[in-house]
Amino acid sequence: MSDDLRLLVLAEDPDAVVSAIERRFTGLRITTVAQFDKLAEAIGSDPHVAYTERFQEGPFPRDVLFSQPSLRFVHASGVGVNHLVPWDPARVDVCNAAGVQDEAMAQFAIARLIAMTCHFFRYHEQQMQRIWKRHDALRSTGGTLTVGGLGRIGQACARIAGSLGMTVHGVKARVEAVPGVARVVGPDDINDVLAVSDYVIVVTPLTEATRGLIGRDAIAAMKPGVMIHNMSRGGVVDEAALVEALGSGHVRAASLDVFETEPLPATSVLWGMENVHITPHNGIMMTWGDYIHDAIEVFLANLDRYINGIALENVVDPFRGY
Template sequence: MKSDKKIRVHFKSNHANPDSFPPTIEGENVFAMTKERFDKAITNYPDLIHKIEPIFDWDLDNFYESMKTAEVLVCWDFPTENLSEIAPNLKWIHIIGAGVEHLCPMDWVPENVSVVNNRGVHSAKAGEFGLMSVLMLHTHIPEIVRNQQSNHWESLYSSPIVGKTLLVIGVGNIGYAAAQKCKLLGMNVIGASRHGKDLDDIDQMVTQDELDEVLPLADYIFMSTPNTKETYNLLDKRRQSLMKPGVGIINVGRAATMDYDALVDNLNSGHIKAAIIDVFDPEPLPSDSKLWTTPNLMVMPHISADDGDTYIPLTLDLVMMNMRRYIAHEGLNNLVNPELGY
């Protein structure tokens, strides 16, 4: 017998709050999941139009009442304590970011609830940002900008980038997209990941345990790892000392994966030539942080992978595709392993 019962989906958006996400008013509209955006997205999934009952909410305004009957939760953050009691019908949670460290440790996840993330939404934008950043470092843009600020003229020449070595630490969707773009320029690309499995367009893959061996080979390093127990302070002071003098560094993953105090010291000494950093803790970066004035360090306001036009439409596509799988009793895509935290 066909059931007319609809699947209740709670979409929780956040107002801008410097202690939460998004931290700025500019991000509030980018990441808002509204009825208008949902209605537009579901037109591409006509089979789901009469199968979903969406609820749109801000912060915790109606969260507890709505979660009494919600089967699916789509959000960035939420109260995890006593989730089984608060949301007895909950079956899966879609986190609208790739990283879920803000919800770790994930010992709160009920046995019958699946957690998925936004893996893949960031790839196109992040790949372009990675390519741009590597080229900016190679053509001395951080130094040139600093020279302009001090009215200093100095011809800083650069050669074609072909043959230079890029080390990508964290070869998930974001890191792999950047690696593929840079490989098109004729760069030698090394990838480091937990598993170290071979990937197309990457010349050499190593495990995280082999990182010390490849750090001295890199002309440029692209960090795109989540913050987990395995990656916390991964590029610490010791590992930064192993890097080739004059190396350039990019971090689009998480601030906690790199020792920024050591980075500042290495930029001041010239051991690291320049850096482009897109992730900080806290965010926004406080006005009195020494990172603002460190020579040849470019501060990016966490914009490397978030597309202001398509982020939520792409997110809703992931939700809809998983909704089809859920209805068909198939495994969900982008499952997060609570033990690993990604």
């Protein structure tokens, strides 16, 4: 099968991806694309398989990609696939790189919460101004954390938080027991756990079901003085409602890695808020090179399964978004 297989590589550094593929497989017919706007020119190769990275700003060329009737398997190098929705799961399998960044993203999230509770950001600002001033740190031990989204990353967050002495609640589409999580609720009952939580981590994928999950009502239901870290997708959190809550002090501080519009416009009020800490959608504690290396390995394992007629792993349901 590999001798007849046509493979498309849409990546920032396609040669590196091809090198990794050719170290494991021979005889593949590979077409490479390094720019989104060049995909239409290359798609005529009638690929069976596509390896894709979302490495440029702007719309992903999903319509061009899925226009090919020959396409059977698409690999997304990240976890989120909302840029690929919709697709016909009866015709093509879309798989993601779930598992690659679980620990790294969880470490990033917990580190950001600790940085806020211990005033690390404020102390750095004081250092730049040569100011010697102490601030009372908040205790994370004994605190309560709600994790919105209990997939692999959310469960890793729960495990790390538990090891720090925190009580963890979680929100999950299908309510079921999760190790290390004291209480699991469905989206309809999210306010119940938000009301008793000192910290909130949002890590759910963006789907039609989760869009606006952390909306005005949910934010109002949060415990006064709550701290939030959002590393899901911007559309999950109502940005305007969050800005209001940050301004009033109802939300003490927020660490934001994702936004409704990306890159975050220079005109956004979030840039100037002292209790907001911004990162440019890169919430992983590992280098990009290490991440892509691991993501390619996930793809290669699935490519081997595809070639040998074995069921793929990390297949995403387009209706659930994960």
